[in-house]
Amino acid sequence: MTTVAASLLAPEAYRLPGLIQQTEYLCNGEIRHWDGPCREVFSPVCHDGRPVAIGSFPLMTEDAALATLDAAVRAYDQGRGYWPTCTVSERISHVEQFAFRMQEVREEVVTLLMWEIGKSLGDARKEFDRTLDYIRDTIDAVKELDRVSSRFVIEQDVVAQIRRAPLGVVFCMGPYNYPLNETFTTLIPALIMGNTAVLKPPRHGVLLYRLLLRAFQESFPPGVVNTIYGEGSKIAGPLMASGKVDVLAFIGSSRVADALKAQHPKPHRLRCVLGLDAKNAAIILPDADLDRTVTECLLGSLSYNGQRCTALKILFVHEALREAFLEKLAAAVSALPCGLPWEDGVKITPLPTLKQVAYMRELLDDAAAHGGAVVNPGGGQANGTLMCPAVVCPVTPDARLYREEQFGPIVPICPFTDLDEPMHYVTESNYGQQVSIFGADSAQIAALIDPLVNQVCRVNINSQCQRGPDTFPFTGRKDSAEGTLSVSDALRVFTIRTLVAAKQTDENKRIITEIVREHQSTFLSTDFLL
Numbered sequence: 001m002t003t004v005a006a007s008l009l010a011p012e013a014y015r016l017p018g019l020i021q022q023t024e025y026l027c028n029g030e031i032r033h034w035d036g037p038c039r040e041v042f043s044p045v046c047h048d049g050r051p052v053a054i055g056s057f058p059l060m061t062e063d064a065a066l067a068t069l070d071a072a073v074r075a076y077d078q079g080r081g082y083w084p085t086c087t088v089s090e091r092i093s094h095v096e097q098f099a100f101r102m103q104e105v106r107e108e109v110v111t112l113l114m115w116e117i118g119k120s121l122g123d124a125r126k127e128f129d130r131t132l133d134y135i136r137d138t139i140d141a142v143k144e145l146d147r148v149s150s151r152f153v154i155e156q157d158v159v160a161q162i163r164r165a166p167l168g169v170v171f172c173m174g175p176y177n178y179p180l181n182e183t184f185t186t187l188i189p190a191l192i193m194g195n196t197a198v199l200k201p202p203r204h205g206v207l208l209y210r211l212l213l214r215a216f217q218e219s220f221p222p223g224v225v226n227t228i229y230g231e232g233s234k235i236a237g238p239l240m241a242s243g244k245v246d247v248l249a250f251i252g253s254s255r256v257a258d259a260l261k262a263q264h265p266k267p268h269r270l271r272c273v274l275g276l277d278a279k280n281a282a283i284i285l286p287d288a289d290l291d292r293t294v295t296e297c298l299l300g301s302l303s304y305n306g307q308r309c310t311a312l313k314i315l316f317v318h319e320a321l322r323e324a325f326l327e328k329l330a331a332a333v334s335a336l337p338c339g340l341p342w343e344d345g346v347k348i349t350p351l352p353t354l355k356q357v358a359y360m361r362e363l364l365d366d367a368a369a370h371g372g373a374v375v376n377p378g379g380g381q382a383n384g385t386l387m388c389p390a391v392v393c394p395v396t397p398d399a400r401l402y403r404e405e406q407f408g409p410i411v412p413i414c415p416f417t418d419l420d421e422p423m424h425y426v427t428e429s430n431y432g433q434q435v436s437i438f439g440a441d442s443a444q445i446a447a448l449i450d451p452l453v454n455q456v457c458r459v460n461i462n463s464q465c466q467r468g469p470d471t472f473p474f475t476g477r478k479d480s481a482e483g484t485l486s487v488s489d490a491l492r493v494f495t496i497r498t499l500v501a502a503k504q505t506d507e508n509k510r511i512i513t514e515i516v517r518e519h520q521s522t523f524l525s526t527d528f529l530l
């Protein structure tokens with residue numbers, strides 16, 4: 001079947017014009033054409049049980065990737081380039097221009113999110129809009145930060161101005177589940193604070209970046225944003241090994257993050273901003289409101305097929321509620337509409353690859369071998385990449401589902417009688433992102449909150465785990481994260497506090513006054529951004 005015909009699987013508004021042969025990459029402000037080998041891109045959407053081909057992207061060589069990194073290094077120019085030294089308001093206007101251009105391709109990006117990662121139309125639109133909101137909020141936060149830093153402080157006869165300065169070249173990689181949003185939650189703050197960047201889109205969710213190349217090119221000075229494509233194992237390692245990356249902004253697995261970090265020759269010079277693995281648990285107490293708990297657990301574990309780092313990936317249910325909870329949850333799961341991303345009201349959509357479906361099967365078989373059963377009718381059955389979610393109970397500590405991050409439509413249930421069981425689970429887990437507690441007794445919930453806040457970085461009460469609102473800190477302990485991302489925290493992680501200080505002599509007062517009055521410096525300045 002040809003791709004154009006495959007595209008007919010979608011309503012006219014969401015059809016692809018044909019195969020998207022993406023050969024362009026952005027280097028030093030030029031859109032260059034790659035004429036080397038390319039990799040075919042397959043959609044999660046299947047025809048006759050096989051994922052359909054929708055295009056291809058460059059498999060750049062190490063040399064080409066390193067040449068692109070050099071463009072970012074030159075644009076930063078050891079902190080002397082235009083971008084790290086221009087005013088905050090200049091940088092804001094470049095980012096505003098980019099946001100305006102990005103808005104123009106909303107529908108095309110949304111369509112590609114559906115085709116490339118199988119995200120439902122509603123969720124794809126949310127991802128796009130949330131990203132634009134994030135950019136706007138970031139601009140506001142930068143202005144606020146700049147206002148606070150626009151004054152001098154005087155302590156012990158020393159006068160100083162303290163600001164946040166950029167770190168250098170950022171190597172930015174986002175995940176396939178939020179290829180636009182999560183990549184931009186690091187890229188935009190990094191740029192607006194004066195860093196330059198090399199961006200590598202995730203393997204799924206790569207073609208949509210083609211729509212943004214021209215906007216990047218026309219909105220930012222040459223070399224400030226550069227893109228590379230290819231196999232992470234072939235090009236990301238050499239970039240790190242070059243020692244020219246100052247910040248690794250990576251959202252993906254801790255295994256890959258560790259491998260990348262280890263290749264940097266000067267580890268102390270590398271700042272890492274990492275969003276990694278998680279296996280967030282829900283602890284469902286005997287007095288939990290059943291309806292609310294089922295609604296939140298359904299959202300928490302199966303939104304976008306469970307492919308969220310924040311998803312609830314294991315549910316500890318008190319034995320007293322086990323039967324009623326399972327019955328309601330199984331019914332709610334069975335009622336979730338499964339289908340193609342553009343179908344009205346669809347909740348469960350195809351997984352990115354057949355390999356991912358096979359992995360789900362392995363986990364289910366392993367759980368069955370350890371006494372677990374799928375409790376919802378049809379759970380775990382798959383047609384190509386479309387898999388009916390499976391609620392599995394009981395999941396015992398020796399089952400792989402107990403510890404592996406499934407990142408897919410499986411809801412593992414662990415019944416418990418003693419609260420030490422879920423507490424032990426969270427404490428012993430390699431991950432430390434979030435947890436959800438469901439219950440009504442404030443004293444019991446409080447007794448859980450206090451130890452749990454020292455194990456994870458967000459405790460949710462009668463609510464699913466989630467990243468948003470994006471102004472809240474988003475981070476994790478153990479193998480789940482490094483650095484904190486929120487709109488304002490992200491401005492901090494991509495910068496370092498730097499100050500200009502002088503003893504309060506008459507001569508120094510004269511110099512500082514002249515610099516400020518004559519606008520001789522962009523750093524030493526009292527200009528107030530409105």
Ligand code: G3H
Binds near residue numbers: 177466467
């Ligand atoms: O995949 C991880 C995302 O940051 C989750 O964001 O909780 O808003 O879906 P979300």
